[in-house]
Amino acid sequence: MRDLAVLFKGNNLQRLLGGLGVTLELSLVSVALSIVLGLLAGVLMTLKNPVVRAVMRLWLETVRIVPQLVLLFLVYFGMAKTFNLQLSGEAAAVIVFTFWGAGEMGDLVRGAITSIPVHQRESSAALGLTRGQTWRFVLLPQAARRLIPQAINLTTRMIKTTSLVMLIGVVEVLKVGSQIIDAARYDAPQGAVWVYGAVFFLYFFACWPISLAAGWLEKRWA
Amino acid sequence: MDIEFMRRFLPMYVKAAGLTLRLGATGIALSLVVGALCCLARQFRVPVLRRVAGVYIELARNTPLLVQLFFLYFGLPxxxxxxxxxxxAIVGLTFLGGAYMAESLRSGLEAVDAIQHESGLSLGLTPMQNMRYVILPQALATAIPSIGANAVFLIKETSVFSAVALADLMYVAKDLIGMYYRTDEALLMLTLAYLALLLPLSIAFSLLERRLRHAGFGGAV
Structure with missing residues (x-):
């Protein structure tokens, strides 16, 4: 219990929160890019063109099957060796998480669009709405209601996955935590349990409200 | 690409894949048990356990496995x-997976229409028989796709085990990069190893899903 104090010693708490900032910044940049690219990808995934479909399918299966950590290694170490492209850890992280997130987001968009019954489209046509009006007033509002809760859930998954970037040398909250523990090895030998416990709850309090919002919207719009 | 190099280190990858698979399979099996227990506690509204399960699910779903592992491996000692x-590794994977499995099972149970419960009971089935022959088969059929997705997800998550010094696939690849600077070969074999593990699993689950689609009674097929 005595070693709990290590959390508040000097500017340790500030450093941990700064690390959390790096985590959130990386994930929010990736989420924003994923949303933009994912919307595009989702529309492409609904197309009937066999070539487009095959390419999209291959992309989606790749990001679903290859672990994110492997993708990080491929981009961070693989690119450097093969193409002599020295990316920073942060840049590699944003590339990988966007590649992954846009694929997953695309699939959610595809699911949301195709889940709308055909009769909605047909009824709109029968009512004399133009194509643009059908999308604007009938299809998009319904698709958005299905999409938004799931997209929010994807955001929490991306925030959690950001913890992997410490393994390619980015100093984020977990890495700051282990630095604090190492520095206080003699003053606070039991520091690890408190610092990693604190990191655990920092992640929890970053993701939990987002998960709650997703659950609430899902129930409200079901 | 140096094929000879790859051939020389193939046995290391095979051994590591064995470890990944063993830890992953144990974690998935235990996750299903934990998930089923949590789901039961919530379904039958068991007083205290229900709350405990609720808190556990939120904690596990909103924190990364890597942080959970660091706490277990570096913190607890x-x-x-x-x-x-x-x-x-197994405790961490089960902690994470149990919550995901509980959610999948719950959504499966919730998808079974109330009329199925009532019809079963009015036909004179006991609550146990009703669960066994009417509710569970349908709930499981609905839950299988997300259980499959969770299984693939959990095996992917095992890639962080290298951070606590377990000689899994990721660890071997890092080792080869560090020792021989054969980044291309090591990473190619790493990717192929995960594909070899996960592609069959993902295909098996989609076949299983197709076979079990008898739950569509009364709904669209």
Whole structure:
């Protein structure tokens, strides 16, 4: 219990929160890019063109099957060796998480669009709405209601996955935590349990409200 | 690409894939047990356990496995709880997976229409028989796709085990990069190894899903 104090010693708490900032910044940049690219990808995934479909399918299966950590290694170490492209850890992280997130987001968009019954489209046509009006007033509002809760859930998954970037040398909250523990090895030998416990709850309090919002919207719009 | 190099280190990858698969399979099996228990506690509204399960699910779903592992492997020994790396890995994976499995099972149970419960009971089935022959088959059929997705997800998550010094696939690849600077070969084999593990699993689950689609009674097929 005595070693709990290590959390508040000097500017340790500030450093941990700064690390959390790096985590959130990386994930929010990736989420924003994923949303933009994912919307595009989702529309492409609904197309009937066999070539487009095959390419999209291959992309989606790749990001679903290859672990994110492997993708990080491929981009961070693989690119450097093969193409002599020295990316920073942060840049590699944003590339990988966007590649992954846009694929997953695309699939959610595809699911949301195709889940709308055909009769909605047909009824709109029968009512004399133009194509643009059908999308604007009938299809998009319904698709958005299905999409938004799931997209929010994807955001929490991306925030959690950001913890992997410490393994390619980015100093984020977990890495700051282990630095604090190492520095206080003699003053606070039991520091690890408190610092990693604190990191655990920092992640929890970053993701939990987002998960709650997703659950609430899902129930409200079901 | 140096094929000879790849051939020389193939046995290391095979051994590591065995470890990944063993830890992953144990974690998935235990996750299903934990998930089923949580789901039961919530379904039958068991007083205290229901709350415990609720808190556990939120905690596990909103924190990364890597942080959970660091806490178990580096944190707990400081207060006298020493677990081996393998135990930590399995405990961590089960902690994470149990919550995901509980959610999948719950959504499966919720998807079974209330009319199915009532019809079963009015036909004179006991509550146990009703569960066994009417509710569970339908609930499981609905839950299978997301259980499959969770299984693939959990095996992917095992890639962080290398951070607590377990010699899994990721660890071997890092080793080869560090020792021989054969980044291309090591990473190619790493990717192929995960594909070899996960592609069959993902295909098996989609076949299973197709076979079990008898739950569409009364709905669209």
């Amino acid at each position: 400081k207060i006298g709880v020493k677990l081996s790396a393998e135990t930590c």
